[in-house]
Amino acid sequence: MIKTALPLILFLALCALLYVGLGNDDPRKIPSVLIYKPSPNFSMPDLYQPELKFEKDQLLGQVSLFNIWATWCRGCRVEHALLLQLKNQGIKIYGLNYKDNRAAAIELLATTGNPYTKIGSDKQGTFAIDWGFYGAPETFVIDKKGQIRDKIIGPLTVALINTRLMPLMAKLAVE
Amino acid sequence: MIKHCLVILLITFSSLIEAQIFQFTDVQEEQRFNQLTAELRCLQCQNQSLADSSADLALDLKKEIYRMMQAGQSDAEIKLFLVDRYGNFILYLPEFSDNKMLWTLPFVVFVFALISLIIIVRKPSNPVTLSTEEKAKLKKMLENK
Numbered sequence: 001m002i003k004t005a006l007p008l009i010l011f012l013a014l015c016a017l018l019y020v021g022l023g024n025d026d027p028r029k030i031p032s033v034l035i036y037k038p039s040p041n042f043s044m045p046d047l048y049q050p051e052l053k054f055e056k057d058q059l060l061g062q063v064s065l066f067n068i069w070a071t072w073c074r075g076c077r078v079e080h081a082l083l084l085q086l087k088n089q090g091i092k093i094y095g096l097n098y099k100d101n102r103a104a105a106i107e108l109l110a111t112t113g114n115p116y117t118k119i120g121s122d123k124q125g126t127f128a129i130d131w132g133f134y135g136a137p138e139t140f141v142i143d144k145k146g147q148i149r150d151k152i153i154g155p156l157t158v159a160l161i162n163t164r165l166m167p168l169m170a171k172l173a174v175e
Numbered sequence: 176m177i178k179h180c181l182v183i184l185l186i187t188f189s190s191l192i193e194a195q196i197f198q199f200t201d202v203q204e205e206q207r208f209n210q211l212t213a214e215l216r217c218l219q220c221q222n223q224s225l226a227d228s229s230a231d232l233a234l235d236l237k238k239e240i241y242r243m244m245q246a247g248q249s250d251a252e253i254k255l256f257l258v259d260r261y262g263n264f265i266l267y268l269p270e271f272s273d274n275k276m277l278w279t280l281p282f283v284v285f286v287f288a289l290i291s292l293i294i295i296v297r298k299p300s301n302p303v304t305l306s307t308e309e310k311a312k313l314k315k316m317l318e319n320k
Contacts, residue, residue: 033262132260134218
């Protein structure tokens with residue numbers, strides 16, 4: 001009995017496996033290898049005052065978000081309102097302005113609101129490579145020691161914030 | 176028609192631009208660059224290699240690879256730099272040591288299947304035995320024929 005049913009059982013098990021695979025997250029989203037690694041060292045010109053530097057040290061000692069964005073990036077506009085909400089809840093958000101026109105970036109923030117505590121300007125896109133960046137927007141969660149603890153690829157959503165960002169940040173706050 | 180011409184022109188020029196960015200001192204260096212970028216995956220258009228891709232990020236990564244080559248870094252060092260940031264995903268030829276199970280499992284399954292096949296084929300089938308009654312019947316049938 002078992003012998004005859006075995007192929008069927010194996011077949012159904014394979015079906016189940018493939019079905020679960022289908023339901024998985026977007027395969028184009030590549031999980032970051034930088035989780036639990038220290039965030040890369042950087043010293044970028046500040047967007048507003050290029051003579052000033054935005055450096056890694058400024059991330060230390062707090063739980064924060066690090067958001068890679070650009071004015072030409074559609075997804076960044078989608079999540080912009082949510083970033084503003086997070087800022088109003090007292091969350092520190094740092095920005096990396098990726099391969100952008102400085103004037104356009106400043107103007108956009110002036111008209112739609114600026115959720116960022118500080119923004120670094122990555123004109124050549126080389127700093128973003130150190131973050132394993134491959135498509136704006138990307139949002140990293142940084143712990144007090146400056147380690148990367150999570151990475152969200154693509155625009156933030158209310159669901160992502162409530163189920164993933166907030167619980168993690170609350171946990172990191174007491175770490 | 177004009178549109179098509181423009182597109183063709185654009186494609187031609189975009190490859191020309193790339194040739195302008197990357198200038199090699201000799202053929203060997205160029206071959207090394209082409210070989211290396213063919214083994215690395217573009218992250219924006221994931222079924223293309225960096226060599227094939229003209230995506231923005233792919234071009235930036237190629238520039239980075241070119242810069243590292245000029246700085247005298249080895250292929251292994253360049254690959255490590257990229258794997259540190261993007262993971263094994265970026266390698267079209269992942270290292271054996273990181274994926275032992277993935278590399279060996281097909282061979283294990285193949286050997287298992289082969290052994291099972293041999294056992295099944297070589298197993299003697301049950302010899303058919305006839306009772307005396309059946310034998311008599313068979314004989315009768317054959318005689319009648």
